[in-house]
Amino acid sequence: MSAYTFYPGCAMESNAKAYYTSLMAVAKPLGINLEEIEDWNCCGATEYVGMNLIPAYSLIARNLALAAKMGNKTVLSPCSACYLNLAKADHYMTERPALGEKVNEALAAGGLHYQPGSLDIRHLLDVLINDIGLDNLKAKVVRPLKGLRVAPYMGCMVPRPDYNNRWSDAEHPVELVEVLQAIGAEVVDFPGAATCCGGHMTQIGPETAFELIRRLISSAERSQADIMVTVCPMCQVNVDAYQGETNRHFGTNYQMPIVFFTQLVGLALGFPPDKLGFGTEITSTEKALARIGVDIPKPTEDTPHKQAGLPMPSCLRKNAKGKVQHAEKEAA
């Protein structure tokens, strides 16, 4: 049983719950012992790093400093964006010592310190292939996913920019293909495998994002895939939850489900779908999984109930000078 310091990232406790659930299910039989970082914080995604450099790297480095205290050399992240942000911060703080020094000055204000380069930041997929091993995985398969045509969707931030030369290729990486083949799925040739899902553009420039989502889904369709498989929460949300919007935008009628690779690994290891977060996707996986005789549980109706004191965030407003201010502050 190999022990890893675990950085789940914000998405794992909200929109990517299925990823979390399925990872927790398969970790034990695969021999991955996850030790979650005590009181980790957000990695800053792509937004924080684009706002303010030193605070962004300090935000990330707080996690690294906390992780270093855990005692394992490897920090494992299942989320592509978190993996890249942690790895990038570590890399740049080493490449440019001035950055490292300033970040540590900030960390010191919180009683923390991080020695750049002292941790190995790795993605779950890398650990699965290189530490656990495909043969080991294959040996544990009890229900090969024979007949399920899967499009391996690696996305961007795992194979690129690849600071530590961990991945097979920046353009056509084979890692996810190998894992899916190991669990018996039929992997289709998917030209979109390492292209962009639109990232934050679903929020700030949806038309741009819809086009990227359309390219992905149509590419998967052309390849006659039953289902897309991802390693990244952002990719999953964009392709899954924004598929309806994309269809409306283009007048199309795509129905391409997308799930996390750990969910399919879980199925192959014999877990029932309800223990793997199936049913939480917006675009139904029912038809796809029916091909391998797996029934998807009906979604649990987790209707939001009204809660007293729900903290409704304040709106940003521009004052007379065009300066952005908080509404409360202005009132005060």
Add this chain to the structure above:
Amino acid sequence: MPTMTDEQVRAHLTHEEDLSLLHEVSMKTAGVSRLEMCIQCGSCGGSCPSGMDMDHTPRMVFAMLRAGMRDEVLQSNTPWVCVSCYHCVVRCPQNVHITDVMYTLKAMAIREKKYRDVAAPEFAETFVEMVEKYGRSYEFGLATRHYLKHAPLRMVGMAAMGLGMLRKGRMSMKPRTIKGMDQLTAILNKAKEMELT
């Protein structure tokens, strides 16, 4: 792993006067940007999946930085349309840290209030605000506020999706706050006093 002091980074940027804007952007970028090494080949602009929606291709932005066109660059939507896919970064024959330069340009545009379209910068600001308040991202708050402000009409369409996410338990209406919020605030406050130049 090669490490460079800021003096070495600077030493690569000769002709101080001509390159002053380029120099400024380069020094403010997290790693060693290599921005001065651009040969204008266009492999970034060719690679960009969202390039069709950009005012200028990344290559043009770099040429404009060389030309000292500060306002035009900071008003450009280019860095905001960047999807951080890193295709340009791995294909760049000169290993320019293009994506990180885009981050720098966003930060400069916000600081100087030069951006034209407010949606993207304000989304970023809201995100940052949420993180600084709770220590973790808070999608529900972020999405609601963002759509209310910038796309109230789209809110109708998105509401269905949001509801779906809520119903499937994939979006929490309650933010999670980390325990060490005071510590994080102290770190970020200290960090905000500093700049990489």
Add this chain to the structure above:
Amino acid sequence: MSEHFEPVIIGFTCNWCSYRAADLAGTARLKYAPNVRLVRLMCSGRLDPTFVMKALSDGADGVLITGCHPGECHYVEQNYKTLRRYLLLRRLLQGMGIAPERVKLVWASAAEGAKLANEINSFVEEVRALGPLGWPQKLAGNVKEVEVAA
């Protein structure tokens, strides 16, 4: 240490690159500190660690070793051997209680007169900051007084 301390440094140069860099610095009339006295070797690979010990024990406060850039050695690859010896030498000095920073390795091609001049200037300041070594004086007096490395 006195404000007027002028360190004396022995510099070992390679006949093909750094010695020519020194020539070039001269031809270009670049100015650098007069504290360095150069010894010409055919190759930095000729540098016997004894030379460094000899220089320090003869009263030098620092030793500058210069050679061709890695991959550009006139004798194919001998400067890599210099690099290895240099690293060992520094450990040896540390063990002897002499600050290893008193010995510095610098690559300078025949075209890098300016680089050599800059390196000399900064090394002079680094050694100045370390203060006098005074090996002969201390040897003549009390051996235990040889400085303790940081």
Add this chain to the structure above:
Amino acid sequence: MSTNNGKPKVGVYVCHCGTNIAHTVDVEQVRDWAAQALGAEGVVIARDYKFMCSSPGQELIEKDIKELGLERVVVAACSPHLHEMTFRNASKRAGLNPYLTELASIREQVSWVHTDKGLATEKAKAVVAGAVERVVKNEPLDEIKVPIHPATLVVGGGITGIQAALEIANAGYKVYLVEREPSIGGHMAQFDKTFPTLDCAACILTPRMFETGMHPNIELLTWSEVTQVAGYVGNFTVTIKKKPRYLKEELCTGCRICVEKCPKKVIDHVYEAGIGYRKAIYTSSAQAVPKFPVIDTANCNFFQKGTCKVCEKSCPTNAIDYEQKEQFLKVDVGNIILATGYDLFDARRVSNYGYGRLANVFTSIEFERMCNAAGPTSGKIVLRDGQTTPKTVGIIHCVGSRDRNYNNYCSSICCMQSLKFAHLVKERTGATVYDFYIDMRTPMKSYDEFYQRVLEEGTLFVRGKVAQVSDAARNAQEEGKLIIQVEDTLVGKQRRIPVDMVILSTGMQPRHDAKEVGKLFGIGCSSDGWFTEKHAKLDPVATMTEGVLIAGTAAGPKDIPASVAQGSAAAARVLNLIMRHEVTLEPIKAIIKQWQCSGCRICNGLCPFNAISFRAERRVSEINPALCQGCGTCVAACPAGAISGSGFSNDQILAQIDGLLMDVNPVSA
């Protein structure tokens, strides 16, 4: 001469160099100080003079040597790189061994780089003291003269090696031409047309290959490799491995019946660049020189399964010999020319261009073979299906070159090669041709004119480095095509251009084994991996190892005219040495004192010139003075102190350090 503290008599001569030295250094003070303070070190006379290098200045020294019986001379003046020879010759004229004269550089290292006259004068004294202490320890040395063997080894039978071999052979001297492949001709033999004149490559190369094969002074050793090089300039002994062809060359008539009859067809990855076939017994082409076939045992039915023997049965002269073994020959040569050429960049590495994944993406060498009338498609330009003529073709420059992810350098031939391809596609198919370039580089004679011609023919040039080639269509027009995605940098917009065929103008890279080959011959490679020339501009075909020359693309990317010119240049250098009959070597060498050597062999592996060998019978190591280049690395490494470096001995250097530190060392002061 009798009593001088037991030290040799030293004369010190301080030069003013007009005001170059005297302006910053108090020359008279240095002179007086040398006479007084260095008296104990052996100085018997110190003089100063306006210009020591002038005739009267030199005569001053000569006169003192004769009249005062000086045994050592120190000239404090400029850099030894400028006038060491001048003053050594002066001493020689006066009967003193030239190596007993030292220069102290007080101009480049003192007066020109310092401003404070007091400090400069003090430093000048230290430099002079160092030189005096050193010169006392100098020993007389004699120049080494070695004879030159008139035969030459040329390694590599491409156009460069052929040119060099013919030049030397035509001058009347013996050449051994070694080639790794079964035939000479190299890359050029694979090409169809050559830029910018569009001469047919075979038409101009084949006669040269034939001449080489027939030349009485050229011994052709194809299907052979050099395995060992011993000796030094003028006197190399080279071991060559002749791989078995499995036929007796003396019996083979080159009728090629065996090739025709051989039932085993395999893909030819070498000559046909993977788009054509050959037999298991083959010659690279019908024009191969020599004409003898070779059996590819890995694919031969007989060698693999023990049956077949069709070649043996069909041979009219019984030349086939399955029992043939590899042979080793030793040849003596005076000089070696390395013309080992280049490897083609592996386009698979640029995965965004899809070579190896997308069928209709071709490399430049594949396209060359396709265009060649004797090639697999008989000169027809077709898609991978072997039939369809492309209607639209995209040509991509700089594949693997000018890119820090692959090779940093410009491969120098790709622009012209691409223009040539554009022309050939237009001429033979009338297809629409797109040419994607970063910078168009056409600097040589008639090259830019060729660019003009291709422009005129209507090739569509797009300035931009192609981002990707894919088959992922986004709309109906792209369906079934290869889509080239690029920023048209002159328009400032991303374009997606659907084409039928993509040609990658792949660059050159050093031979995969260049480093090992360099080590074998005692020469180095640049950081890019090309062989390093002695001087990039002024001595481009010589190397740091005397007697080993480099030519053609082994030293860096170049086109055919430049390669041929280097082949001739290297031959001229060799002929120069051959005609001098002997060569003089500098006596700066390392010597092992046999009685002190413990036989530990630490030094053996340190020498990049293979000058040190271990004498097992005496259990000591020995240095070959002609191979030794005098770097002194072994001297510094010998744990027994058994190696001394003449000209730069420990005694000399330690004494110089003593002198340099005379003013600060209370013990010696």
